């Protein structure tokens with residue numbers, strides 16, 4: 001649609017960094033009997049080499065679709081359109097959505113690796129952890145001995161005992177150990193980008209934090225760019241460089257993590273900060289976001305957040321807001337973002353902290 005294309009070209013969230021992946025006008029739709037379900041709506045963003053990008057939003061906002069899109073891994077019958085370009089450290093840019101099947105398979109493990117949502121149960125219960133590593137190395141034609149040495153080092157870096165891990169079966173490991181084993185497996189073919197879709201959601205808060213801290217520690221050693229997908233804004237913003245907030249399948253706010261945590265400009269982002277349980281906010285201060293997120297088959301006209309927004313008026317109902325700069329590296333799609341701090345005050349973080 002011409003109007004969609006015009007809208008998304010308003011901003012690609014460029015920053016001063018060097019992009020490793022660029023996403024332009026990425027959309028995912030499912031053609032269903034009740035109509036077309038648009039579950040990623042014309043999303044554009046640059047992901048910079050070496051950064052940690054956090055992508056956050058409520059359940060069903062399109063986070064997994066965004067992660068899948070980066071690897072052209074949207075499941076059938078989903079239709080992914082747009083342009084996704086990967087810029088290897090050495091070599092020509094790669095047009096991700098136009099690769100042959102074998103090129104895509106190589107890209108997925110050796111360039112951009114992904115820990116999928118719910119992947120902890122993806123370990124084959126009849127195979128030891130070591131056999132999972134061997135299988136992956138062999139499938140990609142990598143030297144097994146060298147690969148297992150690399151796995152051992154990864155285990156050490158992730159605070160795990162290599163001998164025990166390699167010989168264990170999945171059921172012998174705790175959730176946190178399994179999760180770290182999965183991260184090690186996803187790094188075994190030396191990818192440049194690691195995409196993690198809710199990798200710690202099944203773990204308790206303290207375990208989530210300790211795994212995030214470990215990832216933070218190994219990121220530089222392995223020259224990684226991290227894309228971290230989560231519903232938990234406070235936990236991600238504590239460790240990401242930049243955050244992109246998804247609402248109703250579109251980015252509504254993108255900016256440096258400190259800005260998003262301390263100076264959130266979108267009423268939705270602010271509501272999300274108040275609604276997520278975390279260690280700094282008491283249960284009394286938590287407020288669920290009222291109302292429902294939009295049905296992907298019938299997006300509301302105007303701003304997609306207007307039915308739930310305390311600031312909305314006729315303009316919000318009629319006119320889809322454009323991106324507006326809050327600072328050089330912080331953009332928001334809201335007509336009334338300058339009033340958001342009063343309309344949705346934060347009891348923690350931000351200006352009140």
Ligand SMILES: Nc1ncnc2c1ncn2[C@@H]1O[C@H](COP(=O)(O)OP(=O)(O)OP(=O)(O)O)[C@@H](O)[C@H]1O
Pocket residue numbers: 030037039057058059060061062063064065066075076077117231296
């Ligand atoms: N196979 C499918 N067919 C049709 N719609 C789908 C399909 N898979 C997902 N969707 C829809 O796409 C939308 C976005 O889903 P997605 O999994 O990206 O959300 P999410 O933000 O990752 O949510 P969660 O945090 O619950 O995983 C949802 O409305 C979902 O119902």
